[in-house]
Amino acid sequence: MPLTVTRRDGVFLLIASCLVTLYVMFAGGWGFPLDDSWIHQTYARNLAQNGEWAFLPGEPSAASTSPLYTVVLAIGYVLNIPFTVWAHVVGTLALTGTAMLGARLAEKIFPESKRGGWWVGLALLVTWHLIWAAASGMETMIFGALTLLLIYLAWRELDDAHADNTSALLLRGGVFGIATALTALARPEGVLLGGIAAVLMLIVRPQGSLKNVVIYGVGAALGFAIMLSPYLWLNLQLTGGVLPNTANAKFEQHAVIIETFSYPERYWNLFIEIFKGGQILLLPCLVAYGVFAWGQENRLRGLYFLLPLFWALAHIAVYAAQLPAWYQHGRYVLPTLPAFVTIGMIGLLYLQHRAPKRSKRSLQAVFARSGTIALGLATGLALLVFIFQGMLVYRTDVQIINTEMVAAAEYIEVNIPVDDLMAIHDIGAVGFFTPRPMIDIAGLVSPEIIPIVNESDALWAYMEDNGAQYLMAFPDQIPGDDPSDPRLCRIFITNSPFTAEVLGSTEMSMAIYRLAYDATCEG
Numbered sequence: 001m002p003l004t005v006t007r008r009d010g011v012f013l014l015i016a017s018c019l020v021t022l023y024v025m026f027a028g029g030w031g032f033p034l035d036d037s038w039i040h041q042t043y044a045r046n047l048a049q050n051g052e053w054a055f056l057p058g059e060p061s062a063a064s065t066s067p068l069y070t071v072v073l074a075i076g077y078v079l080n081i082p083f084t085v086w087a088h089v090v091g092t093l094a095l096t097g098t099a100m101l102g103a104r105l106a107e108k109i110f111p112e113s114k115r116g117g118w119w120v121g122l123a124l125l126v127t128w129h130l131i132w133a134a135a136s137g138m139e140t141m142i143f144g145a146l147t148l149l150l151i152y153l154a155w156r157e158l159d160d161a162h163a164d165n166t167s168a169l170l171l172r173g174g175v176f177g178i179a180t181a182l183t184a185l186a187r188p189e190g191v192l193l194g195g196i197a198a199v200l201m202l203i204v205r206p207q208g209s210l211k212n213v214v215i216y217g218v219g220a221a222l223g224f225a226i227m228l229s230p231y232l233w234l235n236l237q238l239t240g241g242v243l244p245n246t247a248n249a250k251f252e253q254h255a256v257i258i259e260t261f262s263y264p265e266r267y268w269n270l271f272i273e274i275f276k277g278g279q280i281l282l283l284p285c286l287v288a289y290g291v292f293a294w295g296q297e298n299r300l301r302g303l304y305f306l307l308p309l310f311w312a313l314a315h316i317a318v319y320a321a322q323l324p325a326w327y328q329h330g331r332y333v334l335p336t337l338p339a340f341v342t343i344g345m346i347g348l349l350y351l352q353h354r355a356p357k358r359s360k361r362s363l364q365a366v367f368a369r370s371g372t373i374a375l376g377l378a379t380g381l382a383l384l385v386f387i388f389q390g391m392l393v394y395r396t397d398v399q400i401i402n403t404e405m406v407a408a409a410e411y412i413e414v415n416i417p418v419d420d421l422m423a424i425h426d427i428g429a430v431g432f433f434t435p436r437p438m439i440d441i442a443g444l445v446s447p448e449i450i451p452i453v454n455e456s457d458a459l460w461a462y463m464e465d466n467g468a469q470y471l472m473a474f475p476d477q478i479p480g481d482d483p484s485d486p487r488l489c490r491i492f493i494t495n496s497p498f499t500a501e502v503l504g505s506t507e508m509s510m511a512i513y514r515l516a517y518d519a520t521c522e523g
Contacts, residue, residue, distance in 0.1 A: 003104070003152075008118065012099040013092075015125050016134065019387070020092045023135045026391045030084040033397030034328065035405045037137030038428030039063065039444070041083055044073030045432070053234060055431050055445045056438070062235050063444040066139035068185035084137075091134035094141035099124045101148035102342040106349065108155055109305055110292075113349045120345040126383045127341055128277050128390025129334055135394060136331075143186040144335040147193055148342065150179050151308050154197040157206035157216075158301065164212050173219025180220070181227035187335065189318060193311045194224070204304045255454060257324050266324035270316050273330030274337050277390070278382030282344030285379075289347030308343050312336035329393070348379065396498060403496035404510040405429035408472055411492050411512065412436075416470060423468040425477040426510075439468050441479065456480035460487070464517050471513045488513040489521035 024030070032038065039055065043064045046052045054060045064070045076086030102124045103117035110116050124130060133140040153176045162168070176194075183190030198217065207213050257266070275283065290309065296302030316333050319325070325332050406429045413434035416422065423439040424430055430438065441459060443449040452458035459479035463471070470491075475483045483490075492512040499509050514521070 003100075008103065008121070009096070009100050012103075012121055012125060013096045015122075016092050016095040016099065019125065019131045020088055020095065020135045023131055023391055023394045024088055027395045027398040029398075029402070031398040031402045031406070032084075032087070032137035033132070033394055033401060034136060034138060034331070035401060035426045035428035037087070037401075038405070038432045040066070040069060040073055040137065040139070041087070042428065042431040042435075043070045045077050045083070047071070048074040048077035055427070057435060059445075061445045061447075065188065066143070066186055067231050067234075068182060069139035069142055072142070087137040088135055091136065091141050094145045095125065095130060095134040097145040098130065098141065098148055098338050101145065101152055102338060102345075105148065105152060105155065105342055106346050108152075108158075110346050110349050110353075112353055116346070116349045119349070120342055123345045123379075123383060124338060124341050126387055127279055127337060128383075128386045128393075129274060129279075129329060129337055130341075131387065132329065132390055132394050132397075133331075133334055138331070139186050140331060140334055143183065143190065144338040146179065146183040146186050146190065147311070147335060148338050150176070150183055150190075150193050150197060151311075151339065153179055154201070154206075154307060155304070157201070158304065162207070164208055166215055169207065169212055169215040170219035170222075173216035173221075174223035176216075177220035177223025177225075178227045181224045184228060185231060189315060192314060192318065194220075196311050196314060197307055200304055200307055200310075204300045206304060254323055254325060261324065263320060266326075267316060267320040269326040270320055270324060270330055270333050273326045274334050274340075276329075277386040278379060278384070279337070279341055279344070281379040281382055282341065282348070285344040285347035285351065286340065287347070288351050289343045292347060292350040308339035312339045328397075396502065399498040400496060400502070401429070403498055404474075404494050406433065407494045407496070408492070408510045408512060409433040412472070415492070416512075420469045421467050422470040422472060423463045423515075424471075425473040430472065439463060439466060441471075441473070441477070463515065469515055471515055472510065473513075474510055475508060483507075483511070486519035486521070487516055489516050 042055055043053070046054050046057060047070060050057055052058070052060060053062070053064075055063055072090055073083070073087060076083055076090075079086075081089075099121035103121035106113070106116040106120040130141065130144070133144070153172075156162075157172070162172070176197075180191065180194035183193060198220070201207070201213055201216070202210075205213050207216050261269070286309070290306070293302040293305040293309075296305065315336050319332050323332060405426050409429040410433060412422070412430060418434075418436045421437055421439065422430075423441050425440075425442050427438065427440050427442070427444060430436075438445075439449070439462070440446040441449060441453070441463075443453050449459070449462065452462065456479040463479075471478070471488065475481065478485065478488070490511050490513050493507075494509040494511070496509045
């Protein structure tokens with residue numbers, strides 16, 4: 001299962017390039033479907049141009065949840081490549097890498113299928129959520145590709161041809177540890193996959209003996225520590241902890257959802273959100289994959305093959321407990337989709353392989369063959385159809401960001417002096433287009449806000465005490481959720497037609513208010 005580039009990989013790259021380009025062109029202009037994409041761009045630009053790990057120039061902060069992606073984007077600024085072009089190139093390459101790795105995993109686990117790798121890779125390429133992620137300007141696709149790389153490296157230990165001398169074990173372990181660290185640098189929760197893989201290695205012992213597993217583990221621990229320690233040190237200096245500010249800020253923001261919905265409801269909402277597309281037909285194939293893995297003659301080997309399923313379900317479980325955000329197409333759990341699609345397609349290949357051969361003419365055999373063929377064709381057709389639905393979704397998402405956050409940032413640049421302190425909820429576009437001192441009432445770059453992020457009176461008092469003169473927010477982001485608060489003197493509203501189309505009213509658009517703490521807006 002080598003990682004050499006093949007002609008098939010070139011085809012994957014061509015398809016990925018066409019699909020991402022199609023999405024971007026259909027959006028009607030350059031842009032991103034999330035405000036967080038602009039946060040990444042701002043950090044990357046400041047890193048490349050000023051050598052600072054900062055959202056606001058001169059104010060180091062740890063609001064980037066993906067330092068690996070920040071560094072990758074910064075390379076584009078150093079090379080003077082247009083930032084939108086570079087972001088979409090990076091996403092395209094990550095989508096291609098995901099397809100390549102999925103194909104190799106299929107060939108490793110199911111060598112009986114001569115074209116299984118092709119079908120798995122193609123299925124990953126045409127899953128609309130993954131195309132959306134590749135074009136989103138977010139770290140999602142890089143993280144998804146790295147999770148498949150980790151699974152690949154873990155399964156590679158089953159190869160009989162591996163040398164088991166100490167130096168070879170340490171080297172392979174070191175590579176696995178570095179890959180785990182890179183996955184964690186793409187998203188902190190990447191350590192979960194590495195941890196589950198480590199536990200399974202202790203149980204299954206694919207290296208042949210407990211001694212070899214321990215040696216491999218030492219190499220992995222060293223590689224992980226060496227690669228990750230600089231970032232941990234940076235976070236400790238900036239926040240006093242090992243996680244970026246965004247973690248605690250997001251936890252606080254979603255406390256209301258945790259109080260409102262039961263855990264099973266939160267889990268189901270996260271799980272089903274990423275299956276809203278042709279991939280939903282792969283759900284029975286996930287069961288088939290479990291049967292295939294558990295039916296291995298060597299039960300421990302079969303247990304090892306369940307690694308991607310264990311991790312994907314555990315990843316969703318963690319988010320259901322701490323950050324149950326199923327909006328924006330389930331973007332926090334979307335990185336599990338490459339694993340789900342890969343093993344779902346392998347399950348489909350297994351069903352095809354198990355179907356009775358053509359020579360068997362019994363009614364049962366005919367139904368078995370027909371059902372498997374129908375499921376495969378329906379899955380392929382549904383994935384292709386939803387590509388176009390995904391284009392519509394992507395276009396709407398980009399247009400909303402451009403006519404809300406970007407439009408508000410452009411108004412601020414022209415009409416509000418840099419020295420006038422603003423309180424802002426969605427900071428990404430403002431930070432990129434009109435950098436200025438600000439109070440981030442979501443707490444991402446203003447960590448002192450985090451303890452009071454859900455306390456409206458405390459937020460109002462904080463803004464007044466610190467001299468905030470303006471507020472930029474959606475209606476449900478205003479402290480107290482009351483756009484009619486007499487302290488709010490609205491001076492601008494985007495009136496986005498795209499928000500009105502989705503929510504039914506332009507009054508739900510982003511607005512900018514002059515703050516009158518004495519509740520008098522005259523003058």
